[in-house]
Amino acid sequence: MRLFSDLSRYDWTALALTFVGSGASGVLTLVLTPQSSVNVWAIALVVIIPFATAGSVAVSLLAGNWKRSAEERETRRHLARFLIEDYLEIVVKDLSERPESTGATVYFPGEDGRLHPIYRHNKKGKLDENLAFAPLEGCTGHAWSREIQTWADLEHATERDLEMKWKLTPEMAKLTEHLTSVVSTPIFSLDHTRKLAVLTVDSEAPNSASNILSGETLGRAPQHARLLSSVLEVSSLV
Numbered sequence: 217m218r219l220f221s222d223l224s225r226y227d228w229t230a231l232a233l234t235f236v237g238s239g240a241s242g243v244l245t246l247v248l249t250p251q252s253s254v255n256v257w258a259i260a261l262v263v264i265i266p267f268a269t270a271g272s273v274a275v276s277l278l279a280g281n282w283k284r285s286a287e288e289r290e291t292r293r294h295l296a297r298f299l300i301e302d303y304l305e306i307v308v309k310d311l312s313e314r315p316e317s318t319g320a321t322v323y324f325p326g327e328d329g330r331l332h333p334i335y336r337h338n339k340k341g342k343l344d345e346n347l348a349f350a351p352l353e354g355c356t357g358h359a360w361s362r363e364i365q366t367w368a369d370l371e372h373a374t375e376r377d378l379e380m381k382w383k384l385t386p387e388m389a390k391l392t393e394h395l396t397s398v399v400s401t402p403i404f405s406l407d408h409t410r411k412l413a414v415l416t417v418d419s420e421a422p423n424s425a426s427n428i429l430s431g432e433t434l435g436r437a438p439q440h441a442r443l444l445s446s447v448l449e450v451s452s453l454v
Contacts, residue, residue, distance in 0.1 A: 289452055296451035297335065300444065304337035307417065307440045311399070311433045314421040318428065322403070322444065323349065323356050323414045331356055331414060343391045353383045354392070356416045359400035363411065365437065367429055371396040371422055397423040401437040403445050405454070412454045415441045 304320040312318035319338040323331040330348040339345045349357040358366040368382065370392070378384045384392070398418040405412055415437065419426040427433060448454045 292451045293453060296447060296453055299451075300335045300447055301337055303440075303444065303447070304335060307415070307437075308337055310440070311417055311437060312419055312421075312426045312428050314419060314426040317421040318417060318419040318426055320415065320417045323360075323416060324412075325360070331360055334413075343394065347388065347391055350383075353388070355382070355398040355400035356414050357383070359402050359414050359416075360411065363402050365399070365401045365434060367397070367399045367434065369397055369423060369429060394420050396420060397426060397429050399428055399434060399437055401441045403441045403448070406442075406445055406449055410454075412445060412448055415444060 300322065304322070305315075308318045308320050309315045315338075319336065319342065321333045321337075321339060322335040324334050326332045326348070328348075330350050332348045333339070333346060336345065349360075351357050351361040355366045355368050370378075373382075375389070378389045395418045398416060400414050400416040402411060403413040403415055404410065417428055417437065419428050423429045
């Protein structure tokens, strides 16, 4: 049941203590009351009903807690979307000198093994808005698989580079042909034990104008990735 699968260890402890306490009370009643003077039905009323009633109340309380927790998680997710997408605008303005021509996306692994765009800034209506990447496909796939920041100067990339180095299919190359530079940075958990997502920043403007491939910019991107990690973990999104 979903109700019990989402219980915390504190909820389980409370539930267990409720049942144990009620059960113990009933058992003591049986032990301390002479059998000869107690009707069997009276024993049932003393032992079973309080036990069942306490259990029912405990489950009802936990169900209410679960419902509230689910609502709170959904609220956190909703607020986190606005926070993350607003922050991606800050990322673009910080990393690019041509923010109007630069977009940012946070990709998460899906059940199909591909990295899917979940949070975006300045990507609406772009051909690659919903493009997903397999491991080692494009900068995003390379950053995820190799667990290091990866960048590409697509302005000077050949078709062979796109196919052999970046593993892009002709269809993917077509959908991304408007991009001239890309930087992908893996996002790790705060304790650095898990890969969570990939932050990708890409620009349609030449790198000479956007400057997103400069050493200084590449050095700042991981700082933004760490802040995004904090938001994701605090919001219980990962």
